[in-house]
Amino acid sequence: MTAPPETDEFSLxxxxxAPLASxxxxxxxxxxxxxxxxxxxxxxxxxxxxxxxxxxxxxxxxPGDIAxxxxxxxxxxxxxxxxxxxxxxxACAFPKATRDEWIAEFAAGLGADLSxxxxxxxxxxxxxxxxxxxxxxTALGTVPKGEALTRGGAHPGDLVYVSGTLGDAAAxxxxxxxxxxGIEGADALAARHRHPIPRLALGQALRGIAGAAIDVSxxxxxxxxxxxxxxxxxxxxxxxxxxxxxxxxxLIADDQALIxxxxxxxxxxxxxxxxxxxxxxxxxxxxxxxxxxxxxIGTVLAGKGITARDRDGAPVEIASPGWRHF
Amino acid sequence: MTAPPETDEFSLxxxxxAPLASxxxxxxxxxxxxxxxxxxxxxxxxxxxxxxxxxxxxxxxxPGDIAxxxxxxxxxxxxxxxxxxxxxxxACAFPKATRDEWIAEFAAGLGADLSxxxxxxxxxxxxxxxxxxxxxxTALGTVPKGEALTRGGAHPGDLVYVSGTLGDAAAxxxxxxxxxxGIEGADALAARHRHPIPRLALGQALRGIAGAAIDVSxxxxxxxxxxxxxxxxxxxxxxxxxxxxxxxxxLIADDQALIxxxxxxxxxxxxxxxxxxxxxxxxxxxxxxxxxxxxxIGTVLAGKGITARDRDGAPVEIASPGWRHF
Numbered sequence: 001m002t003a004p005p006e007t008d009e010f011s012l013x014x015x016x017x018a019p020l021a022s023x024x025x026x027x028x029x030x031x032x033x034x035x036x037x038x039x040x041x042x043x044x045x046x047x048x049x050x051x052x053x054x055x056x057x058x059x060x061x062x063p064g065d066i067a068x069x070x071x072x073x074x075x076x077x078x079x080x081x082x083x084x085x086x087x088x089x090x091a092c093a094f095p096k097a098t099r100d101e102w103i104a105e106f107a108a109g110l111g112a113d114l115s116x117x118x119x120x121x122x123x124x125x126x127x128x129x130x131x132x133x134x135x136x137x138t139a140l141g142t143v144p145k146g147e148a149l150t151r152g153g154a155h156p157g158d159l160v161y162v163s164g165t166l167g168d169a170a171a172x173x174x175x176x177x178x179x180x181x182g183i184e185g186a187d188a189l190a191a192r193h194r195h196p197i198p199r200l201a202l203g204q205a206l207r208g209i210a211g212a213a214i215d216v217s218x219x220x221x222x223x224x225x226x227x228x229x230x231x232x233x234x235x236x237x238x239x240x241x242x243x244x245x246x247x248x249x250x251l252i253a254d255d256q257a258l259i260x261x262x263x264x265x266x267x268x269x270x271x272x273x274x275x276x277x278x279x280x281x282x283x284x285x286x287x288x289x290x291x292x293x294x295x296x297i298g299t300v301l302a303g304k305g306i307t308a309r310d311r312d313g314a315p316v317e318i319a320s321p322g323w324r325h326f
Numbered sequence: 327m328t329a330p331p332e333t334d335e336f337s338l339x340x341x342x343x344a345p346l347a348s349x350x351x352x353x354x355x356x357x358x359x360x361x362x363x364x365x366x367x368x369x370x371x372x373x374x375x376x377x378x379x380x381x382x383x384x385x386x387x388x389p390g391d392i393a394x395x396x397x398x399x400x401x402x403x404x405x406x407x408x409x410x411x412x413x414x415x416x417a418c419a420f421p422k423a424t425r426d427e428w429i430a431e432f433a434a435g436l437g438a439d440l441s442x443x444x445x446x447x448x449x450x451x452x453x454x455x456x457x458x459x460x461x462x463x464t465a466l467g468t469v470p471k472g473e474a475l476t477r478g479g480a481h482p483g484d485l486v487y488v489s490g491t492l493g494d495a496a497a498x499x500x501x502x503x504x505x506x507x508g509i510e511g512a513d514a515l516a517a518r519h520r521h522p523i524p525r526l527a528l529g530q531a532l533r534g535i536a537g538a539a540i541d542v543s544x545x546x547x548x549x550x551x552x553x554x555x556x557x558x559x560x561x562x563x564x565x566x567x568x569x570x571x572x573x574x575x576x577l578i579a580d581d582q583a584l585i586x587x588x589x590x591x592x593x594x595x596x597x598x599x600x601x602x603x604x605x606x607x608x609x610x611x612x613x614x615x616x617x618x619x620x621x622x623i624g625t626v627l628a629g630k631g632i633t634a635r636d637r638d639g640a641p642v643e644i645a646s647p648g649w650r651h652f
Contacts, residue, residue: 048417131455
């Protein structure tokens with residue numbers, strides 16, 4: 001009933017994952033659970049996302065990139081709450097034929113990014129499966145009590161902002177699936193798909209300033225819709241103000257319909273947030289402190305639903321690019 | 327790149343999992359992450375275990391029982407740390423052909439046990455897989471600062487205790503796989519395998535009394551070995567003192583080799599712990615308060631390794647029963 005032969009699991013954890021153990025409570029991954037200090041006056045923030053072979057990553061994705069993306073998308077959820085990471089727990093279901101080198105590369109990628117984002121492994125489980133690989137990660141963070149950013153804080157009259165540029169990850173997926181192979185900036189776009197950047201510093205800087213916040217994982221229109229639903233408001237996006245990278249701008253100049261990449265493409269993991277119009281200076285200061293550009297792209301209105309309009313005020317139709325799903 | 331069609335995932339969560347959302351910070355499962363209060367003077371305890379179709383449960387297991395066991399084994403890890411649960415996060419990778427009724431039964435089983443153990447769902451992720459089902463659960467708990475029970479606190483001279491009876495879950499697996507079908511008490515044994523009881527009250531009552539603690543998931547000898555390894559001690563188990571249920575005692579009376587079920591069978595999720603010999607009265611008071619019997623089964627010695635001895639002091643040989651793995 002115990003999963004893989006025990007000695008294998010213990011040896012695998014000892015070799016590949018114990019070196020990633022957090023100093024903060026992981027007990028060297030040798031105990032039943034991690035014990036973690038939460039600073040006084042803070043709340044715990046917890047999130048969990050899973051990735052499945054063939055659904056969330058292409059079969060030829062490098063093992064280290066799978067681990068890095070899994071970590072980054074979870075840290076992005078912490079960023080969207082304004083939280084600072086304290087550690088992660090990881091569950092891996094490896095197909096029985098998985099080679100030890102594959103697991104070593106997976107762990108190395110995870111370790112590199114745990115260091116990059118200044119956090120560590122607190123625990124987890126490794127099991128074997130007769131099916132496809134499934135990974136899930138739980139990210140834990142902290143936020144000063146009562147200061148978490150949520151999806152529910154948007155009010156009519158607020159302005160809508162987004163960090164960085166949108167559509168690059170969707171275009172990057174097109175590069176990886178060859179639909180957009182050979183375009184200008186292909187490598188940079190593919191990198192945006194592979195290694196999204198959780199906007200942790202920005203999320204924390206926006207505490208007390210942003211009303212509502214979310215990370216753009218499902219696509220701008222869909223994620224703006226989540227804010228609108230939970231806040232009980234309508235949101236209008238000005239399509240021509242949505243920030244795009246140079247390579248994506250070139251694509252759109254050739255084919256206007258590709259604006260859909262920026263409006264509906266997923267996986268950019270930029271922060272979409274609202275703030276009262278009177279807080280524009282505070283927003284500017286926060287984004288400067290976080291070192292990431294932010295664009296004002298819309299307004300919050302009374303009502304419900306999401307609309308994108310062009311510079312003439314006409315609704316923008318969004319065609320779904322065919323390579324979004326694989 | 328977003329996993330299952332979004333509307334499906336959102337509707338599935340809304341129908342089956344949102345009703346299980348914890349009042350304590352789950353935000354109705356509508357946000358990026360949960361926000362949880364940790365009482366002042368307490369530490370967070372976090373653990374994560376996974377279950378895979380065909381590895382951790384038999385293919386014909388009822389969906390509700392899979393969810394209940396997943397929850398219970400994770401709560402058992404909290405129990406072994408002396409922690410009180412605050413909530414759980416769940417990741418489900420459902421095979422594409424999974425029927426909605428199957429998911430409803432899974433959620434109903436989870437909901438029943440979340441109520442039973444007075445905790446709730448804080449968040450998670452549901453995805454689809456082209457392979458076999460994989461579930462992982464993260465259990466979060468709290469413990470007064472510095473009072474967590476660990477595997478590292480056993481000292482030479484301590485006594486070794488275990489709660490309840492051992493070997494029932496392994497015998498119950500034998501019942502379920504038909505190897506032991508039709509024996510006396512078959513239903514009760516199968517129930518021990520299906521629905522292990524996390525010893526939460528006992529774990530909490532043992533804070534400040536037990537030196538080291540672990541839940542018996544890999545089997546008594548293996549788990550005693552984990553305590554010995556981490557504590558840097560040897561442990562001697564008196565095999566004749568290991569508590570067994572009436573049906574298991576009857577089996578062992580017929581075939582002495584079946585003592586291996588109690589010594590090496592996994593999945594009982596009883597608490598194995600050590601305490602100084604001078605704290606026997608405190609142990610008795612804690613176990614009375616927790617409403618679960620505890621047996622003294624061995625001693626902690628200087629050195630390393632685990633030995634089981636019979637009433638004459640001779641080492642006991644442990645034969646692995648063939649139905650332990652499937």
